[in-house]
Amino acid sequence: MNLHEYQAKELFRSAGMAVNPGEVADTPEAVRTLAEGFGGRVVVKAQVHSGGRGKAGGVKLAGSPDEAAAHAAAILGMEISGLTVERVLVSPIEDIASEAYVGVLVDREGQCPLFMVSAEGGIDIEEVAATNPEAIHKLRVDPRYGLMPHQAYWLATRLFDDPRLARQAARVISQLYDAFVNSGASMAEINPLISTAGGEVKAIDAKVSIDDNELFRRPGVAGLRDPRSESGADAQAREAGLSFVKLDGNVGCCVNGAGLAMATMDLVKYYGGEPANFLDIGGSSNPDKVVAAIEIITSDPSVEVILFNIFGGITRCDDVARGIVEATGRTGIDVPIVIRLTGTNEDLARTILADAGFAAGTSMDEVVQEAVRLAG
Amino acid sequence: MNLHEYQAKELFRSAGMAVNPGEVADTPEAVRTLAEGFGGRVVVKAQVHSGGRGKAGGVKLAGSPDEAAAHAAAILGMEISGLTVERVLVSPIEDIASEAYVGVLVDREGQCPLFMVSAEGGIDIEEVAATNPEAIHKLRVDPRYGLMPHQAYWLATRLFDDPRLARQAARVISQLYDAFVNSGASMAEINPLISTAGGEVKAIDAKVSIDDNELFRRPGVAGLRDPRSESGADAQAREAGLSFVKLDGNVGCCVNGAGLAMATMDLVKYYGGEPANFLDIGGSSNPDKVVAAIEIITSDPSVEVILFNIFGGITRCDDVARGIVEATGRTGIDVPIVIRLTGTNEDLARTILADAGFAAGTSMDEVVQEAVRLAG
């Protein structure tokens, strides 16, 4: 789950971090008032979960409250990467002397938190990684010890030569680590971490992704979810406990198991079709999940056919069959359904489906080809 | 630094622990009011830093508010192990089904926190250790991982067979560990941890010692110090940065270094004398410390002679000499002073002392013998 910039900054502030001030607003008038409070010269930033915010015109500097309001009027309601801007963050413009990058994520290889810092901040860190990889310094954190003070200081000295700035940066880095761990994040970054002409170090932009698996035990963090930042289908899938990713094709896929679901999409493509989605109903065999899956798939108007690919292990094929029958009975499905079922309780499933007028194949290849054919 | 029972319990409560209710009071009238609030049947407990509180009559059960007030009148002002009772803790009497012991301290050998628990609680754990050592279960906590849930549960199952009680005890044990670490304690114990007839587990008595070296960074904990619980000399020594322990003899000792200070006391005893104190002025050679040391030593009316034993390494003998001259000049010292000085700046020290009319030896044995002789 991604946090908005303003939420991430609030998280950092509560860890004691020096973060530039800012308030969110959702009308140009409110933005004008905030800009007045900040002395007139402000930056107005769209609060959407998208990396390309700046390039899309979602970040604007204003020299006066009127200009700030005008920018807000332009930005609010704007579409960025398919997401509508509902709120803007208003912050005073800082007197920036230098910009650095600080990020921490969980590293697969080291199986531990990994810091990445660069004295080249304020720009896309992937770009730095591609063009000037030596400018990025990495440090692994041993989860048994956490980030040790000397490590934070070493990272800080990669960013600032001036010891007074380095000391402040070391504090920010420690606070970032604390916020990362205490919010159950999988990624947290500050870009840029600036030094001001006055010799202060502070966080100007913030990004945090929370590990979805942490949310059950962090109601405060879970409460930061912005329902307007996800599509209806995404929200429905999440609530139903399904893994769902919308794609651009027309073959709706419903599979048990993530690996098999990907392989099914790939096979659709292999046989000349385009998958409309990734959808994993998981290991459990609750018919309700199947019903929800069908609802989600059919809510996409592009879908021309629904393809079931079930390999029964823990998943019981009869449960899936019942779900298909129930969903099709409840809501009129106006696209064809092709089904592949094999494994646990396969025969019973076949009987249930036959009673409802469905046939089911046993070969993944055959059924996928059939689905692609039906999708046209 | 030892906490009072009521302070330790407050610490535990703020870690979320189930602790029996209680309020402190310093007058019988206030105790009566509290007893009324608790329904009449209460226990009145002296709040002093002493293990023998119960045996000394400092813990009394009362069947009514009047009886509670009467007990409070008897206990308040009582002397226990030389300490005057200034406050009592009033708590409702619990319906105890079983009593267990839970303690955690820092283990020298394992260099880590060590839990000790016993299903035999409510009594002196040293007694259990002596008479029935198998009844005590120990568990070392790896400081890299902290107390892991399965460890807390294992400890809890040593205390209670009933899984519902064990689950509660595991929570208490985890909370005790958190309180221990977060307060910078060197020892924390619950004795007894009870189960009630109603199936609840809660802490009834609590003891916590804070590592003095933690206090600088824990102002909240440091603020719990009860100035009335230490003697004037102890407080003065602490403020002056001296290590001081009052003893029963008449040879006042002032030494640099803890090992040498103990060896000096031992040598006093060896030559037939009795040391009046342990006093280590430490490695630094601040004349002010010497002045404070002399004031502390001479505030003990038993002292018949002051013995200085200084082996100058970091400590500069001339600084000590200056301190002696200053202290004796400032306050009239009416007991003899014998001095042994050797090491750094020894000659200069000798000159300073000679100018003020003091002689100084170089042999520890000779000077100690002289001091013992003068002490009579």
Place this chain on the structure above:
Amino acid sequence: MSIYVDENTRVVVQGITGRDGSFHTRQMMAYGTRVVSGVTPGKGGRDFEGPDGGAVPVFDTVAEAVGETGADASVIYVPPAFAASAIMEAADAGVSFIVCVTEGIPVLDMTRAHALARDRGCRVLGPNCPGIISPGKTTLGIIPGRMVIPGPVGLISRSGTLTYEAVHHLTRDGLGQTTCVGIGGDPLIGTSFVDCLAEFAKDPDTEAIVMIGEIGGTAEQEAAAWASANLSVPVVGFIAGRTAPPGKRMGHAGAIISGSSGTAAEKTKAFEDNGIKVAKRPAEISSLVAEALGG
């Protein structure tokens, strides 16, 4: 021969009285796995009823289970909130091989659990994995026993049902398996492709190896390089997720293309560059294996 486990492996099941734990314990016992004990805190002292009336003693802690029944491997079916703790408990109790089936464990929990397992010299398979099966000998986890047969193929996979799909074809084509290992779909897993390859390399009965990978991370690339440098037996590969878009988690927490790294194309290329034939469809895996064994 088999890798990691065999008919002598003594298994303790953590979460044996739970819904999943009890079901799969009975399945494992029916297959022949030596389930010697179970653990459910608060249910110590009871017996778990296996198939055919066999009774398995249940303990409150893994330490007791290990002490009383000599378990040397554990299978974990506890909910995600407690699963990392369960791994740590097993590692601390001296279990040397731990299969963690649980999906959805917080990744920061796993950094600590893996660290403790390393400290204790203990191998973790998973989490979020279907487990390991050695046909005819033992199964630890949830891989259905009926779909495997003994034979010369070693199989390693990040996925569950996709593995079944692959094994299904192998078995149907008469290509039995020495061991099938599901290493799990999480970003932090205890046993990697390379770890398994190194074990299969020591097994004289394994004459061909199947690696079923997916998008995300670099484990397949490392495995390919390792295989090329160290293995004498042929390897057949498959990569799921050719059509997955970047930046989206495809079900498995570990199946995500970050920026432009961890793509199926990258992994396929690494396989091919290191002499590993890559199947285009799951059904093709079996025919490539047959070819490799025939050649």
Place this chain on the structure above:
Amino acid sequence: MSIYVDENTRVVVQGITGRDGSFHTRQMMAYGTRVVSGVTPGKGGRDFEGPDGGAVPVFDTVAEAVGETGADASVIYVPPAFAASAIMEAADAGVSFIVCVTEGIPVLDMTRAHALARDRGCRVLGPNCPGIISPGKTTLGIIPGRMVIPGPVGLISRSGTLTYEAVHHLTRDGLGQTTCVGIGGDPLIGTSFVDCLAEFAKDPDTEAIVMIGEIGGTAEQEAAAWASANLSVPVVGFIAGRTAPPGKRMGHAGAIISGSSGTAAEKTKAFEDNGIKVAKRPAEISSLVAEALGG
């Protein structure tokens, strides 16, 4: 020979620009210690001026100091609030021998610092110790060089000035030392009596050993048993604190009799039971050593 350190030991001083650090660095350099670098965060790039105009480069971090100057030992003179971190930094930077002079480090900090040092295979002397001196070769810490002379005696002590008192008599009596080690007065120390005994046992030049203990803990008892089982050279002991009351901390954080354990009587008995002659007065140590060497 000497133990742990010698004339080739390359020393980085942590806290070199502080009051204590700068003073003792100059003392060490004057004695001949190879101080190759210093560390003070925020003062990297400067030079520290040693005696005779010698310059020592100062770095911001120990990692840089080790990388640039090849330091293999560290001496720590930083305030207690930062000292455990300083140990961890040194251990992490690959320093193999760390002397921590600082007194008053929170004991929970030290549980972590010692754990990291163990993980990194690095030896810590102290904390709250005077350091180590090998007469004529090197000194790390604060033991004054003028009071020692080379010779056949190895000395181990929990105390500072009491050590000086003992060494003073030895030196005056012509009994020089191979190495004098102050292991420190804290409850959690990195190097024990037994550790030092084991090193002295490997040193052919050490012909007699002095152990100066004090109340608190069981380190002397363990050392006595170890010495009796493993040493061929004579050992002379001294225990400070015969008159100390139970339950009171005698200056050193580690010098406390808990209940009835850790008393001087108990330790003296352990020494004597294991054939270690115990001096009744500090001055007697030297004569017992002379006797032991003569016999």
